[in-house]
Amino acid sequence: MRIVVTGSIAVDHLATFPGKFAEQLIPGQLDKISLSFLTDQLEVHYGGVAANIATGLGRLGQRPLLAGAAGKDFGAYREWLEREGVDTEAVLVSETEYTARFWCTTDTEQNQIASFHPGAMAAAAGISLRQLAARVPGIGVVVIGANAPDAMLAHTAECRELGLPFAADPSQQLALLDGADIRRLVDGARYLFTNEYEHALLLKKTGWSESRVLSAVGAWITTLGEAGARIDGAPGQSATVREVPATEVVDPTGAGDGFRAGFLAARNWGLPHAAAARLGCLVATCVLESKGTAEYRLDGPTLLERLAGAYGKAPAAQLTPHLATALAAGRLGGHPKQSPVLVADR
Template sequence: MRIAVTGSIATDHLMTFPGWFTEQLLADRLDRVSLSFLADNLEVRRGGVAANIAFGLGVLGLRPVLVGAVGSDFEPYRIWLKDHGVDTDSVRVSESLHTARFVCTTDRAQNQIATFYAGAMSEAREIDLRDVAARAGRLDLVLVSPDDPEAMLRHTRTCRELGIPFAADPSQQLARLGRDEVRELVDGARRLFTNEYEAALLVERSGWSEAELLRRVGSWVTTHGAAGVRIHGEGREPLAVPAVEVAGVVDPTGVGDAFRAGFLAGTAWGVPERCAAQLGCAVAATVLDYVGTQEYRLHRDPLLDRIRTTYGVGCTASLVTHLRGLS
């Protein structure tokens, strides 16, 4: 199954604050916030939603097509992704702008304050999925993840025109999208991805009820952090999959992207949806053991052990064949 992942490609600057953000916020001064936090350390890592998801798919043995826009500083990052199974030949390189930057500070309670600089991402709207399909071959699924809004809309329209199944993952961009834009991005998606907060925001932004949204998508996958994942579909009982417990979370950045990679790999292999979600949760748990979104390593036996310990042996037989490529 050939999956194209469209969206942001960025460099992450990750900092750790040894206190609690909430202790610095004054309830009667929230209209005039001027704060700085002295960070203990700085980690510069590769990131961006599309690149993170594509990396995870590549590590799991698929060869995803990454679609996005970057600056001329991207070359070392490109080599890294290609070495991990990602097709980067459809990435556009800007002649004037830097690759996007994500700057994030995490406190002791794993709360985060972040800023995203789009940079070259603004040129993603110039990418035509027709050219991508002509170069890479038939696309079985296009994941439209957070990107330049015009690019997200263009990719969704092109999928409809070409009859390519697409998955909608508007997430961080919901805050800046209007009602008609949100509806266009979601309507007809084979899968819709959100976290718990984004699910409520999606209902508010789209003006559609949850029932109306479910009539317009194949399934709606919502991550709930430590509470796991719930998958809804019209006319069927919701599927709830608990999270894999992790003792001593190192860094939560990129955990949702890792889940998506695992889940999409499972569905690409044709395993039952419950098993795909369990794999996604196990990959997400692995990411929590590392600082950065692409620093983790997947090994077959520890990954299967995590699934077996949390969920029992039910899905391991469905997954083990597809994980043979892992060491």
């Protein structure tokens, strides 16, 4: 089955601050913030949640369909995505706007302050999933990732109309969406993805209880950072999968997108939720160990060793044949391809 990934396609500007954001915040003055951080490193990478998830799926042999909006500067990015196994035919390319931009600064405690300019992404509602479904049979799930809000709502409505299973992944856009819109995005989703903060924010803004959310979705997957991930389903059905330890945490940006790629690939292989979460945690760790959201490599033999080391031989064995197939197809490997880094100022 094919996986369609909707959401942002962006260029990421990633900087590091050699201090702690918390030390710059003054209690009692948080309503009058005026801060400037002198960063000591800047790198510019390809990114955007949809492109990040699609890249991970491509490396796992899925040949995902990327359905987002990009700008007139998309040519080189498109070529890179295609080399990584991503089908970009459904990308809407603007003739006048530039691809969206994401700016993120990370401190020494891995806290982040970020901003986002949509650029061409504002036109994403013009992408027709109906036309895509007519052209590409066998769509297994549509990921509704962070995007222009009207596009997220339109794509979700199309999925319901067409009977296409969808995964709700509102992430950063939860802060902008009101409760009614969030309820529309979530209701009927096969999967709902959030991190811990987004989990709490979704409950607050929708006014729903956890049990009410779980009655509306097939499974609610919450990433827990160093604690791994939790999968909640029907009442009484909950499982927590611990993390895969990182050799070194270089940059947390994009780790959640890596988790989603691993999880969705494993589910598309027909594996249970817990096994999917284990692969998701492993891919997320690979992202953590590299700079940028798409710099990581998936080395087949190493992946299998790390799975067995983190979870034991039996859980790793669930994933072994599928990763071996991806490796044989040339999607996994330890030899870096062309780097997506555009600029590196050190």
